[in-house]
Amino acid sequence: MPTRILAAYDGSKGAERALDFALDLCRRYDAELHVLAVTQPPDYVGDLVIPALVEATQQYQENLLAPLRQKLEIESIRATLSTEIGQPAEQIVRYAEKHAIDHVVVGHRGHSLFERWLIGSVARRVIAHSRSTVTVVR
Numbered sequence: 001m002p003t004r005i006l007a008a009y010d011g012s013k014g015a016e017r018a019l020d021f022a023l024d025l026c027r028r029y030d031a032e033l034h035v036l037a038v039t040q041p042p043d044y045v046g047d048l049v050i051p052a053l054v055e056a057t058q059q060y061q062e063n064l065l066a067p068l069r070q071k072l073e074i075e076s077i078r079a080t081l082s083t084e085i086g087q088p089a090e091q092i093v094r095y096a097e098k099h100a101i102d103h104v105v106v107g108h109r110g111h112s113l114f115e116r117w118l119i120g121s122v123a124r125r126v127i128a129h130s131r132s133t134v135t136v137v138r
Helices: 013-029 050-075 088-098 113-119 122-129
Strands: 004-008 032-039 079-085 103-107 133-137
Touching: 004 013, 004 088, 013 032, 013 103, 013 133, 032 050, 032 088, 050 079, 079 088, 088 103, 088 122, 103 122, 122 133
Parallel strands: 004 032, 004 103, 032 079, 103 133
Antiparallel strands: none
């Protein structure tokens, strides 16, 4: 039975479904919920732009997670909401290892076969590198 569940969250419909699934698991097993929002910065950013980018990203993530905080308080779910900046799959796997997560839940974005081949899939990378059980919610 899972005791710590991590839901990766980016505000997409797939992430909403993954969060609902993770909430159901938390209720069922009386598990602790961790929600992680990861924003990937552009590949190249000049030195002068980085502080402004980090600040804007943190504000975006806080706005993204604010409605979740209220929802989780109403449902009395033990939850930790966190934000990271970096490559999403890498940050999800790192967070799971650092916080002894038993079960990771990620959404499926529905990319075409060509898009998955070209850019890969966060879910596929999490599955490949995570030591935890991973559920991909379509």
